[in-house]
Amino acid sequence: DTEVTQTPKHLVMGMTNKKSLKCEQHMGHRAMYWYKQKAKKPPELMFVYSYEKLSINESVPSRFSPECPNSSLLNLHLHALQPEDSALYLCASSQVPGARGEQFFGPGTRLTVL
Amino acid sequence: GENVEQHPSTLSVQEGDSAVIKCTYSDSASNYFPWYKQELGKGPQLIIDIRSNVGEKKDQRIAVTLNKTAKHFSLHITETQPEDSAVYFCAAIPYTGNQFYFGTGTSLTVIP
Numbered sequence: 555d556t557e558v559t560q561t562p563k564h565l566v567m568g569m570t571n572k573k574s575l576k577c578e579q580h581m582g583h584r585a586m587y588w589y590k591q592k593a594k595k596p597p598e599l600m601f602v603y604s605y606e607k608l609s610i611n612e613s614v615p616s617r618f619s620p621e622c623p624n625s626s627l628l629n630l631h632l633h634a635l636q637p638e639d640s641a642l643y644l645c646a647s648s649q650v651p652g653a654r655g656e657q658f659f660g661p662g663t664r665l666t667v668l
Numbered sequence: 669g670e671n672v673e674q675h676p677s678t679l680s681v682q683e684g685d686s687a688v689i690k691c692t693y694s695d696s697a698s699n700y701f702p703w704y705k706q707e708l709g710k711g712p713q714l715i716i717d718i719r720s721n722v723g724e725k726k727d728q729r730i731a732v733t734l735n736k737t738a739k740h741f742s743l744h745i746t747e748t749q750p751e752d753s754a755v756y757f758c759a760a761i762p763y764t765g766n767q768f769y770f771g772t773g774t775s776l777t778v779i780p
Contacts, residue, residue: 558711596757596770597712610767644711656702657768659711 557581558660560645566666569635575663577628577645586628587657588620589644597644597659603628635667670695672760674771681748682779689774691758692740698760698769701741703732706755706773715756716743748778 558579567573577586584605589597602610603622617639619631628645642664646657671694681687691701699720704712718725718732718741725732729748734741745752758771 560711594755594773594775596773597768599767602767646711656714656717659704659713661709661711664709 558645558647558658560643560660560663562663563661564664564666566668567632567635568668569637571635572631572633574632575630575643575645575665577630577660578626579647579658580626581647581649581658582625583647583649583658584625585648585650586622587646587648588628588630589646589659591642591644591662601630632665635665637667640665640667670698670760670762670767670769672758672769672771674758674774676774677772678775678777680777680779683748683750685748687743687745687748687752687776687778689743689756689758689776690740691742691760691771692738693760693769694739695760695762695769696736696739697762697764699763700761701732701734702759702761702768703743704757704759706757708754712757745776748776750778750780752776753778 561576586603588600591597599612600614601620606622617634621629642662644662645660648657674691702717705715706712716730716732718734729746731744756774759768
């Protein structure tokens with residue numbers, strides 16, 4: 555299994571809602587990542603989990619809250635988002651953090667904030 | 669930190685022609701250079717990568733070249749097909765860090 559899965563595929567939420575994005579991989583990877591991607595732009599790193607511990611937080615607003623319940627799962631909890639948070643949210647994983655392995659990306663969750 | 673520039677931003681080629689996309693990087697500590705293809709509505713998919721101890725790598729119609737001295741690397745696609753149409757991102761990763769530094773992307777259109 556060389557796949558990263560993400561649910562849901564699409565999400566529409568109001569600014570007062572609370573929702574969660576889910577990501578799963580069964581490749582035994584020990585690093586997992588959340589990226590935000592705006593249209594026609596490269597992915598922007600948000601968070602890195604290394605061996606289930608948060609190792610990088612790229613100054614992301616607290617309305618985004620990551621969670622890594624185990625080595626296969628990664629969640630992104632959303633609360634009180636703004637319309638400018640609308641984007642494609644990508645999850646990725648790699649065998650180890652950093653340059654020693656490729657990152658496998660999931661298909662993304664298309665988020666729209668009304 | 670690392671800065672990756674990518675050119676061109678858009679590229680149109682006739683089916684069967686070759687396409688070349690170029691990236692430059694600034695940090696001499698970067699030692700891993702992947703290329704990703706992103707089709708509409710999908711996540712990026714790795715198509716080829718190269719490490720700093722190698723000058724060139726090929727995989728069928730796709731090749732990547734690396735010039736460490738000049739700090740640039742290029743993606744070459746030969747015999748292009750309509751299904752090659754997508755956005756392509758280069759990236760550079762320093763051996764000291766966890767972060768991928770992406771280029772700005774190239775939208776490739778292959779005209780049948």
